[in-house]
Amino acid sequence: MLDLAKLASQIPGISQHFQREMTASRQRLERAQVLIRQTHAKQQDLIELHEQWRDRLIFSTATPVEPLDTRVPITPAPYSHSVFATDGSQISPSHHEIAYCYLINIGRVMLHYGQNLHPLLDSVPEVYYKSEDIYVAKQWGIRVEEWMGYRRTVLESEMLAEMACGWVNPPGPHREPNLALVDGSLVYWFLETLPHDARDRLLPPMQAAWSQLQAAKIPMIGYISASRSLEALNFFRLNACPHPTPNCIVNCSDLLDAQMPCQVVSPLRDVTLWAYLLEPGQRGPLWRSHARILNSYEECHRVYFCYVHVGTEIARVEMPAWVAEDSTLLDQALSLMLAQVYKGYGYPISLSEAHNYAVVKAADRVRFFALLEQEMLKAGLRNVGTSYKEARKRGSIA
Structure with missing residues (x-):
């Protein structure tokens, strides 16, 4: 039980700390706005500098593929x-349960607008x-819990x-616009x-799933709420570097x-800056990520991103290269994404529904293991049950 009386004495210190942080954040934001104007003036030179020296940088930075002053209103x-x-x-x-196994539950949502069609809202469990x-x-040397999370990511894509693709294939010449959304x-x-x-x-299976969407011309985006990324701001560090060359390994x-010395706006985040630069319903410039792991991706699936003012926050929206490089697919994806945010009152409604259908509650867990216990007893197994530790935790008198 949380002792609120003891906690109350710590609250004033927390509020004072955050008040000081807000003042410092405003100062960093002012410096960032000056820095972005300076960077815009020599944007192409800095992109070439990054291409030449990126192997010697000790931070991950993205590069803009559009002018830094790009502000594009998203079409309805x-x-x-x-x-x-x-x-x-x-x-x-x-190990305390009746059987050592794990379950992955994928929530699926298919919503149709203006077509008088039934939606799909369900979940698919895999044991x-x-x-x-x-x-x-x-x-x-990977723990089971970690591997389970990785497998879940694969299943979400597949x-x-x-x-x-099962819905839209074969692609017709007059089919309705569509969008595939993932969280994160x-x-x-x-x-x-x-x-x-x-x-x-x-x-490979994740990339194969993306290739299926590409072949069917279904744009896919990853929606990131409350992003903590620094990739865009890190590009400005190239302009702030005081050394003749941005060779971090030698210089720093x-x-x-x-x-x-190039950290003149740290710890400012990308979304904080773009919140001051974008109006609701606008997106900023497209960026190409240069995260090291992307070297293992197929070229057509390299990740691009942009920041979008969705009204309630600045969202980071990521897409594979085949979407970013096709203006029709990109505009289609962003317009449908923004409509989903509006329908969900600040977060894409399809993603929130997919989460609701995927989540496994405590009662679901109990029912799963109860069903498993029944089947094991039917199969003639004996001494089936939870450990004494688990049994006492469930029956605690506290």
């Missing part, structure tokens, strides 16, 4: 269109209980492509630390990132 969504979305949840394995499913990651980044940073054999179990290898 057409009356008739379709949106597809997936999200996932799981039941983690536990993993075989040794080759559970312990496959041990050979690479089921999204299966659902969307398309840059799978976690892959970077994995051994190549483990990565080969995950990335003995410094922490926060101490580097």
Whole structure:
């Protein structure tokens, strides 16, 4: 139980701290606005400088593919269109349960507007209980819980492509506009630390799913709310670098990132800056991410992004290259995405519904293991039950 009386004495210090942070943030924002104007004046030179020296940088930076002063109003969504979305949840394995297994549940949503068609809102569970499913990651030193999360990401992409392409294929000449939505980044940073054999179990099926969407001309975007990314602001650090060349390894290898002389606006985030530069319903310039893991992606699936003022916040919207480089698909994706945000009162309604159908509640977990226990008893197994620790926790008198 939380003791609110003891907690109350700490609250004033927290509020004072954040008040000081707000003042400092305004000062950093003023410096960032000056820096972006200076960077815009020599944007192409800095892009070429990045291309030449990016292997010597010790921070990840994106490069703009449009002028930094780009402000594009997003067109309203057409009356008739379709949106597809997936999200996932799981039941983690536990040695205290009646069986050591895990479950991944993928929520699927297909919404049709202006077409008098029934929506699809359901979930697809997958149970993993075989040794080759559970312990496959041990050979690479990956914990079961981590591997389960990676597998969930793969399933989200595969089921999204299966659902969307199954609906629109074969693509007709007069079909309604559509959009495939996923929650979160398309840059799978976690892959970077994995051994190549483990990565080969995950990335190819995800890329294959994206290729299915590309072939069907269904634009896909990843929607990131409350992004903490610095990739765009890091590009301005090239202009703020006081050294003749931005060779971080030689010039600043003995410094922490926060101490580097190019960090003139840290810890300002991309979304904080673009909140002052964009009007509601506008997007900023397109950027190309240069995260190291993207070297393992197919060229057509390299990730681009832009920041969009959706009215309630600045959202980071990511898309593969085949969407970013097709102006028709890009405009279609952004207009349908913004309509989803409006319908969801600040967050894409298809993603929130996919989450609601995916989430596994405590009662669902109990019912799952109860069903499993019944089936194990029917199969003639004996001594089926939870550990004493788990049983006492569930029956606590506290």
